[in-house]
Amino acid sequence: xxxxxxxxxxxxxxxxxxxxxxxxxxxxxxxxxxxxxxxxxxxxxxxxxxxxxxxxxxxxxxxxxxxxxxxxxxxxxxxxxxxxxxxxxxxxxxxxxxxxxxxxxxxxxxxxxxxxxxxxxxxxxxxxxxxxxxxxxxxxxxxxxxxxxxxxxxxxxxxxxxxxxxxxxxxxxxxxxxxxxxxxxxxxxxxxxxxxxxxxxxxxxxxxxxxxxxxxxxxxxxxxxxxxxxxxxxxxxxxxxxxxxxxxxxxxxxxxxxxxxxxxxxxxxxxxxxxxxxxxxxxxxxxxxxxxxxxxxxxxxxxxxxxxxx
Amino acid sequence: xxxxxxxxxxxxxxxxxxxxxxxxxxxxxxxxxxxxxxxxxxxxxxxxxxxxxxxxxxxxxxxxxxxxxxxxxxxxxxxxxxxxxxxxxxxxxxxxxxxxxxxxxxxxxxxxxxxxxxxxxxxxxxxxxxxxxxxxxxxxxxxxxxxxxxxxxxxxxxxxxxxxxxxxxxxxxxxxxxxxxxxxxxxxxxxxxxxxxxxxxxxxxxxxxxxxxxxxxxxxxxxxxxxxxxxxxxxxxxxxxxxxxxxxxx
Ligand SMILES: Cc1cc2nc3c(=O)[nH]c(=O)nc-3n(C[C@H](O)[C@H](O)[C@H](O)COP(=O)(O)OP(=O)(O)OC[C@H]3O[C@@H](n4cnc5c(N)ncnc54)[C@H](O)[C@@H]3O)c2cc1C
Numbered sequence: 001x002x003x004x005x006x007x008x009x010x011x012x013x014x015x016x017x018x019x020x021x022x023x024x025x026x027x028x029x030x031x032x033x034x035x036x037x038x039x040x041x042x043x044x045x046x047x048x049x050x051x052x053x054x055x056x057x058x059x060x061x062x063x064x065x066x067x068x069x070x071x072x073x074x075x076x077x078x079x080x081x082x083x084x085x086x087x088x089x090x091x092x093x094x095x096x097x098x099x100x101x102x103x104x105x106x107x108x109x110x111x112x113x114x115x116x117x118x119x120x121x122x123x124x125x126x127x128x129x130x131x132x133x134x135x136x137x138x139x140x141x142x143x144x145x146x147x148x149x150x151x152x153x154x155x156x157x158x159x160x161x162x163x164x165x166x167x168x169x170x171x172x173x174x175x176x177x178x179x180x181x182x183x184x185x186x187x188x189x190x191x192x193x194x195x196x197x198x199x200x201x202x203x204x205x206x207x208x209x210x211x212x213x214x215x216x217x218x219x220x221x222x223x224x225x226x227x228x229x230x231x232x233x234x235x236x237x238x239x240x241x242x243x244x245x246x247x248x249x250x251x252x253x254x255x256x257x258x259x260x261x262x263x264x265x266x267x268x269x270x271x272x273x274x275x276x277x278x279x280x281x282x283x284x285x286x287x288x289x290x291x292x293x294x295x296x297x298x299x300x301x302x303x304x305x306x307x308x309x310x
Numbered sequence: 311x312x313x314x315x316x317x318x319x320x321x322x323x324x325x326x327x328x329x330x331x332x333x334x335x336x337x338x339x340x341x342x343x344x345x346x347x348x349x350x351x352x353x354x355x356x357x358x359x360x361x362x363x364x365x366x367x368x369x370x371x372x373x374x375x376x377x378x379x380x381x382x383x384x385x386x387x388x389x390x391x392x393x394x395x396x397x398x399x400x401x402x403x404x405x406x407x408x409x410x411x412x413x414x415x416x417x418x419x420x421x422x423x424x425x426x427x428x429x430x431x432x433x434x435x436x437x438x439x440x441x442x443x444x445x446x447x448x449x450x451x452x453x454x455x456x457x458x459x460x461x462x463x464x465x466x467x468x469x470x471x472x473x474x475x476x477x478x479x480x481x482x483x484x485x486x487x488x489x490x491x492x493x494x495x496x497x498x499x500x501x502x503x504x505x506x507x508x509x510x511x512x513x514x515x516x517x518x519x520x521x522x523x524x525x526x527x528x529x530x531x532x533x534x535x536x537x538x539x540x541x542x543x544x545x546x547x548x549x550x551x552x553x554x555x556x557x558x559x560x
Contacts, residue, residue, distance in 0.1 A: 069476075070439065071448055093469040097451050100404070100439035109405050109524035112434045122528065127432050128327045132336050135528040174448035175478045178464065182472040191470075195558075220559075228488060238454065238468045238489065245348075245428060245488060247470070253558040263326055270536055274556045276548065291539035291556065294548055304545040309559075 001030030001120060003086040004058075006077055008094040009036060009044035014051070016192040017090035020149035022051055025088050027117035027152075031055040033084070034161075037076055039066035042163075049161040056161050062168035067177035068094060074101035076169045081106060081142060085120070091146035091248075092191075099146050108140035115151035129244040129267035149191060150250035150271060183237045185224075190240065193223035195253045198242055198269070201229035202258020202279065202298055209235040212299065213257070216306045225249065225269075227259045243268035258298050261286025278302065311421035311458075311480075313356040313365040315390060316411055316438075317349040317372050319381040320431040333529045345381045348426025350388070351486040354493040355456060356424050357389030364458045365422070367391050371414050373407050375399060379509060386504035387496035393509040394418075398521060404432075406514075406521035408440030413517035415445060420481065422463065427452050427485040438485035448478040452487040 003025040008015040018034075025032045032053055036045040037060040045059040058080065064072050077098065081087060087102060089095030091113040103110035115133070116124035122137045123145065190196065197217045203209040209230065217224050226236035228243060242249055244267035254272035259265060261277070261284055269275070270289055277290035278298050287293045294301055321327055322342040330337050345353075359365040370385035372378040373396040382393030396410045415423060428435035435451075442449035450456075450465035454473065457464045463478045468487045478484075496504070514521045542548045552559045 070451075071442075074443065093452060093467075096435050097439065097449075100408075100436040101443035101449070103436070104405060104408055104440035104443040107405075109403060110434070110436050110440075111525065112436060126533070127530075128321070128336060129430065129433070130533060131327050132329045133531050133533050135531070136525045137528055138525055140524050173479075175450070175476050175482075178475040178477050180469075180472065180474040232489060237472060238487075239470055239472050244430065244433065253552070253556075264323070274552070274558050275536075275539075276552070287541075288538045289536045292548055292551055293539065293541045294545070295541060301545060305548065308545050308549045 001028065001085045002083060003028055003030055003032050003088060004080060004084040005032060005034045006087065006089045006095070006098065007034050007036045007044065007048055008090055008092060009038065009041060011038050011041045012043040014044060014047050016154060016189060017092050017149040019051065019154035020152040021088050021090045021147045022053060022155040023152040024114065024117060024147040025086070026053045026155065028086055028120055030085070033058060035060065035077065035080060037065045037073055038068070039063050045163045049163050050157055050159050052156045052158040054159045054161045057163040058166045059163050060166050060168050064171035065168065069175055069177065070097040070101055071172050071174045072169065074098050075172060077102050078105050079169055080166070084142065086143045086145060088145050088147055091148050095146045099144055103144035106142055106144065108142050108144055109138060110144045111136060111138060112146050113148045114145055115148050129263050130270065131263065148248060150248050183239050187217060188221065188223045190223040190225055191247050191249055193249070193251050195220045195222035196225045196249050196251045197222045197255045197257065198225035198227065198259060199230055199235065199257050200227035200259030201233065203230060203235050206235045212302045216302060216309070219306060219309045227265050256286050256290070257302060259286055260284045261289065311365055312367045312369060312418060313359055314415060314418055314420040314423045315349070315353045315356045315368060315370045315385065316423065316425040317353060317370050317381050317385050318346040318429050319343050319372065319374055319378045320346045320429055323347055323430055329530055329532045333531060335527070335530050343377070345384050346426050346429045348428060348486050350493045351488070351490050352424040352426050353385045353388050353390060354491050355486060358491065359458065360389065369394065369418055369420065371396065371411060373398065373402050373410050382509055383504050384496065386507045387501045388494065392507055395509065395511045396514060396517065397511050398514050400521055401523050402521055403523050403525060404434045404436035405440060405524060406519070407437050408444055409519045410514060410517060410521070411437070411441050412444045413519055415441070422480060423483045425483070425485050427487055438483050442483035447482050449483045450476050450478055451485045453484050454487050454489045456484055456490070
């Protein structure tokens with residue numbers, strides 16, 4: 001049994017979700033190989049070689065992997081797939097984009113967003129916005145899997161795997177990156193942060209969102225998050241959305257501020273260790289999952305809380 | 311150009327589903343069913359393309375039980391011109407649906423296929439990408455903006471770090487995210503009109519597709535329950551609890 005993990009990286013460093021995916025691979029047993037594909041991504045391959053448990057790194061370096069387009073990357077993964085029993089990708093916008101393309105061409109099911117490995121062919125995954133956990137068994141020869149990063153520890157350092165250059169596939173030329181508008185932030189990455197401060201529709205405006213939440217996030221060294229309503233209203237960028245169809249987070253501490261607690265939102269944060277809710281409506285469903293609830297006007301309570309944190 | 315939209319019948323997003331006591335699945339008896347919200351967004355986008363004179367015809371396709379005809383009628387009430395039901399009582403997993411859609415696409419020859427990015431029941435997020443792969447077409451998943459110009463589509467996508475814009479050669483597959491548009495409410499005259507629009511029913515065997523499931527569900531369980539905690543009277547006590555009881559703050 002040999003597992004191939006498809007690395008998500010920025011050319012120099014591995015994204016944290018790649019480390020969680022390597023841990024999920026370790027649960028399967030067998031050798032772990034990591035595929036790093038990109039343009040000028042030798043540093044990322046070197047980083048992958050140092051991850052504990054990795055036996056070999058495959059490096060595909062070519063200009064047409066620069067933009068990480070699904071069509072070219074899926075074709076590259078397919079060319080390698082024959083040597084593997086499992087192909088694992090993080091359940092991020094990167095992994096979700098590629099994995100189904102690979103599975104379809106291999107004529108196998110894809111197993112999305114696993115939270116546990118029960119056996120080499122049996123996995124647990126959430127369905128219905130996390131209101132149920134399904135244990136599924138695959139009868140396919142190759143298992144193509146995406147991994148929910150919050151369910152697995154990040155793999156540690158200490159590996160010294162060889163890096164093997166592999167031939168790049170052709171440039172299919174089906175799609176072209178025109179541009180990216182990435183949210184710039186010095187804060188920790190939302191999906192991996194220890195503390196998350198999230199604002200909802202109750203924030204009232206984009207100005208209030210930053211005026212009231214930036215200071216507290218600064219003090220706590222927290223990532224900022226948001227409900228769908230807050231993103232739809234333009235209070236926060238799209239990549240801040242926490243929930244069933246946004247990001248899944250499981251921090252030590254999650255502060256839900258002016259968020260009602262719809263099932264779609266809970267799906268993204270109910271695995272936080274401690275949840276704090278600040279809401280003026282005592283009947284808001286968020287209080288049913290909050291460890292500590294503070295009822296009142298957030299525009300008074302949030303500045304008080306920021307001050308109290310010293 | 312013709313646009314194909316795939317629509318799935320799912321549990322309404324307002325329903326909180328319950329796991330069956332015997333652990334075989336979730337209880338769907340007497341539960342409200344609706345069109346998957348992301349598919350509604352995809353359908354709205356297709357209809358807007360037609361209204362803008364870009365698309366000439368919008369064809370809605372659904373795969374599943376007889377009752378999916380209602381979902382197709384909803385799509386036609388939004389503005390789709392006709393519907394195709396690939397009728398099957400069997401459990402249809404994403405790979406099977408992608409193969410059925412591939413067969414329909416081969417017959418209908420659309421230039422663009424729009425689907426929701428994920429269905430809110432199995433949360434798989436697979437069918438659009440699988441269909442694109444089987445067709446050998448480009449894809450743009452998680453779309454928040456679609457512009458068609460000539461034989462190209464420019465699509466803005468919601469990705470983990472922000473937004474990116476791709477240019478795809480048509481034919482292509484696009485899957486919708488939440489902010490692509492806000493679907494209209496179908497007015498009564500549209501609903502009435504939709505009842506008269508053509509709806510074809512075919513079987514997977516007519517398309518020569520084997521829909522046997524590849525994953526078997528061994529059990530479905532309730533996730534660990536979070537219980538409600540305590541109300542704290544003020545900010546001072548909150549911070550004290552976070553420091554000394556929960557120990558999540560220094
Ligand atoms: C297909 C689909 C997918 C979805 N995916 C997601 C998802 O991934 N993530 C997500 O979050 N949602 C998602 N949603 C939306 C979800 O159903 C809710 O609509 C949304 O989470 C509500 O956001 P909210 O809690 O900010 O707004 P609301 O429900 O409007 O709640 C606002 C809260 O703020 C409180 N408030 C207002 N003013 C104050 C004040 N001054 N002080 C204190 N409290 C105040 C109110 O009491 C209220 O409880 C999805 C919906 C659909 C249909």
